[in-house]
Amino acid sequence: MERHELPHAIVYTSNTGHTRQYAEMLGQKLQLPALALDKAITQLPEKSCVLYLGWIHANRIKGYSRAVRRFSVCAACAVGLCDMGTLLSEVRRATSVPDTIPLFTLQGGFCSGKIKGLDKILIAMLQKGLSAQQQRSAQEERMLQLLQQDKSYVCEENLTGILAWYREYTAER
Ligand SMILES: Cc1cc2nc3c(=O)[nH]c(=O)nc-3n(C[C@H](O)[C@H](O)[C@H](O)COP(=O)(O)O)c2cc1C
Structure with missing residues (x-):
């Protein structure tokens, strides 16, 4: 072995x-x-x-x-x-x-208050991009849902x- x-x-x-x-x-x-x-x-x-x-x-x-x-x-x-x-x-x-x-x-x-600098901008862009999409895959839909809640x-x-x-x-x- x-x-x-x-x-x-x-x-x-x-x-x-x-x-x-x-x-x-x-x-x-x-x-x-x-x-x-x-x-x-x-x-x-x-x-x-x-x-x-x-x-x-x-x-x-x-x-x-x-x-x-x-x-x-x-x-x-x-x-x-x-x-x-x-x-x-x-x-x-x-x-x-x-x-x-x-x-x-x-x-x-996700703890939005603790995210700083470039990461904060990236997350805001991701959230905005996903929200603006007319159609989302199940994975994208789930990620958007998770990003909308501050939760551990x-x-x-x-x-x-x-x-x-x-x-x-x-x-x-
Ligand atoms: C800029 C950025 C990019 C992220 N990219 C991903 C990702 O690709 N996939 C994912 O599941 N989570 C992603 N996350 C979420 C973090 O991995 C998640 O909040 C994790 O719990 C952070 O761990 P920590 O609290 O130890 O820093 C991202 C978060 C930030 C701020």
């Missing part, structure tokens, strides 16, 4: 806090420290095995490329506004996550998939 290296930490990048909340929850469940990427770079040895969580920005996982340059990422979670488990192939492609790395999408939330979807139940993967991963060791 293949032997896997166990992760030493949960490393994350969060803008408005949802990803940090998931990282901390996961850290508690797996009894691993949860460290923001900048801190992890100063505290963990290079090539450390980590589980990476980053928020989704236009289908890309924020901080992922930096994390893989520095650490050995055994699995990645992309936290977005999208529903649980959706956008997987889009995020994998846009972020160049190889098929060998398990990827999960978790629903974070973070909950422990959403970690079921990643926890099941972790149990299997550690059992194979």
Whole structure:
């Protein structure tokens, strides 16, 4: 049976806090420290095995490329506004996550008051563009609906998939 290296930490990048909340929850469940990427770079040895969580920005996982340059990422979670488990192939492609790395999408939330600068402009443009469209796909309709509510979807139940993967991963060791 293949032997896997166990992760030493949960490393994350969060803008408005949802990803940090998931990282901390996961850290508690797996009894691993949860460290923001900048801190992890100063505290963990290079090539450390980590589980990476980053928020989704236009289908890309924020901080992922930096994390893989520095650490050995055994699995990645992309936290977005999208529903649980959706956008997987889009995020994998846009972020160049190889098929060998398990990827999960978790629903974070939307907190308009915490979004600043260019991101604020991008979100306003997206909202305006979607609202103006005469016809919207089901995915576009759902995104517009989610953008119109300031809401957090973070909950422990959403970690079921990643926890099941972790149990299997550690059992194979
Ligand atoms: C500029 C911008 C682009 C975003 N792009 C996406 C996206 O492509 N797909 C998605 O599901 N969510 C997208 N989101 C929503 C965030 O990923 C979501 O709010 C997430 O919970 C933020 O995590 P955080 O609170 O840890 O920063 C975007 C948000 C912003 C501000």
